[in-house]
Amino acid sequence: MVLTIVQSLCFVLFVGGCSYIAFRGFRNVYLNIMLGRAADYTDHPGERWKTMLMVALGQKKMFKRPIAAMLHLVIYVSFVITQVELIEIFIDGIFGTHRFLFHAWENIPFLRGLYVFAINLIEVLSVLTFIVTIAFLYRRDLLKLPRFNKPEMKGWPDMDAHIILFLEMFLITNIFIMNSFDMAAAHGEYGFWISGMIAHSWEGMNESLLEIFEKIGWWGHLAGVLGFLMYLAHSKHLHILLAFPNTYFSRLTPKGYINNMPEVTREVKLMLDPNAQVEPAASDAPAKFGAKDIFDLTWKNLLDAYTCTECGRCTAQCPANMTGKLLSPRKIMMDTRDRMEEVREKMDANKGVWVDDGKNLIENGYISVEELRACTTCNACVEECPVNISPLDIIMQLRRSLIMEDSNSPNEWNGMFANLENNGAPWQFSPQDRLNWEKA
Numbered sequence: 001m002v003l004t005i006v007q008s009l010c011f012v013l014f015v016g017g018c019s020y021i022a023f024r025g026f027r028n029v030y031l032n033i034m035l036g037r038a039a040d041y042t043d044h045p046g047e048r049w050k051t052m053l054m055v056a057l058g059q060k061k062m063f064k065r066p067i068a069a070m071l072h073l074v075i076y077v078s079f080v081i082t083q084v085e086l087i088e089i090f091i092d093g094i095f096g097t098h099r100f101l102f103h104a105w106e107n108i109p110f111l112r113g114l115y116v117f118a119i120n121l122i123e124v125l126s127v128l129t130f131i132v133t134i135a136f137l138y139r140r141d142l143l144k145l146p147r148f149n150k151p152e153m154k155g156w157p158d159m160d161a162h163i164i165l166f167l168e169m170f171l172i173t174n175i176f177i178m179n180s181f182d183m184a185a186a187h188g189e190y191g192f193w194i195s196g197m198i199a200h201s202w203e204g205m206n207e208s209l210l211e212i213f214e215k216i217g218w219w220g221h222l223a224g225v226l227g228f229l230m231y232l233a234h235s236k237h238l239h240i241l242l243a244f245p246n247t248y249f250s251r252l253t254p255k256g257y258i259n260n261m262p263e264v265t266r267e268v269k270l271m272l273d274p275n276a277q278v279e280p281a282a283s284d285a286p287a288k289f290g291a292k293d294i295f296d297l298t299w300k301n302l303l304d305a306y307t308c309t310e311c312g313r314c315t316a317q318c319p320a321n322m323t324g325k326l327l328s329p330r331k332i333m334m335d336t337r338d339r340m341e342e343v344r345e346k347m348d349a350n351k352g353v354w355v356d357d358g359k360n361l362i363e364n365g366y367i368s369v370e371e372l373r374a375c376t377t378c379n380a381c382v383e384e385c386p387v388n389i390s391p392l393d394i395i396m397q398l399r400r401s402l403i404m405e406d407s408n409s410p411n412e413w414n415g416m417f418a419n420l421e422n423n424g425a426p427w428q429f430s431p432q433d434r435l436n437w438e439k440a
């Protein structure tokens with residue numbers, strides 16, 4: 001009895017401590033996203049729900065590449081279904097029971113059968129996930145898929161991907177340690193197929209040793225799950241949660257639509273035609289044009305950055321990247337996220353208050369002018385992204401700041417801007433001469 005109470009206390013303290021650390025990580029992510037400018041993405045709720053169900057839950061865009069999609073689907077379904085076993089681990093941990101769900105339904109054969117079926121399904125999916133994880137490691141490390149080996153993937157991003165893959169294998173191994181030793185100790189009573197086969201290897205082992213190994217698997221699986229939870233807020237794997245809100249808050253405007261600034265549109269219209277009918281100038285004209293730092297981007301841009309899976313599908317289709325330019329849309333998202341992390345660290349060190357550190361997203365080791373200039377605004381990255389992220393939206397805002405705030409544009413563009421200003425067109429002709437071609 002005393003041992004059970006001590007075990008339950010250890011369990012509650014362990015889970016409570018890990019959950020608190022995980023909560024702090026998720027809280028920081030939320031606070032970072034809220035550093036962005038306000039933006040309204042609440043229109044057409046029906047369409048938003050549909051987009052979320054199709055893209056996040058149904059993984060619609062993943063199926064452009066069916067094999068990769070199937071592999072991801074195995075991991076995804078396995079992740080969801082394994083939570084059944086986790087529910088039981090939590091019940092047993094808190095109340096000091098053992099296989100609570102199995103014993104609780106002793107007199108309800110249907111529910112007990114359902115439970116045994118669920119655990120068997122988990123075991124089958126776990127084996128498949130183990131195989132898929134090895135396939136992913138093979139693809140990444142031996143096949144060296146180009147999109148996983150771009151410069152921005154060196155160092156921490158590569159390690160992050162490996163940590164999660166090894167963690168998945170650790171979780172699965174512990175499921176089988178736990179179930180197989182349990183099967184051996186209970187002489188096959190639970191009826192788990194795969195663990196039952198493994199359990200034959202433990203025949204002849206004494207009861208207490210079987211129980212100790214079962215407990216190692218039980219605690220190991222729990223530690224893996226809680227470790228995953230604590231790690232999630234610091235990893236690209238946060239997308240398993242954020243893909244849902246991010247696809248709900250998708251941009252519903254047609255691709256290619258560019259958010260014009262009304263103040264600038266008004267000036268241009270008047271420049272082209274002084275008699276043009278324009279809205280009166282708004283009193284709340286923007287304090288600055290475009291974005292220089294994360295504070296100037298919208299919360300949606302920042303949510304995009306945290307949702308990025310670093311899959312590189314955008315970069316693989318980016319014409320600028322394909323032709324050897326420095327630009328990689330994936331890196332734009334990774335840099336935005338890194339800058340948010342840097343800002344949060346500095347705010348934490350300063351009791352939550354932001355003090356300008358003299359840095360911003362452009363240069364300072366983040367996004368270079370060369371990268372920003374390389375974008376053709378083709379939208380291929382937006383089209384490819386499996387979780388509806390728009391690297392282009394960030395690029396456009398940063399580039400707008402470069403040009404309109406810093407007059408930082410190549411000479412060739414400056415000539416075009418001057419022509420637009422003086423001639424109302426990109427060419428070097430006076431507006432009066434526009435129709436001269438007719439006389440030729």
Ligand code: SF4
Binds near residue numbers: 317328374391
């Ligand atoms: S919009 Fe820009 S970043 Fe995106 S794919 Fe096209 S060139 Fe690359």
Ligand code: SF4
Binds near residue numbers: 311387
């Ligand atoms: S922006 Fe989208 S496509 Fe590009 S790496 Fe991130 S998740 Fe993948």
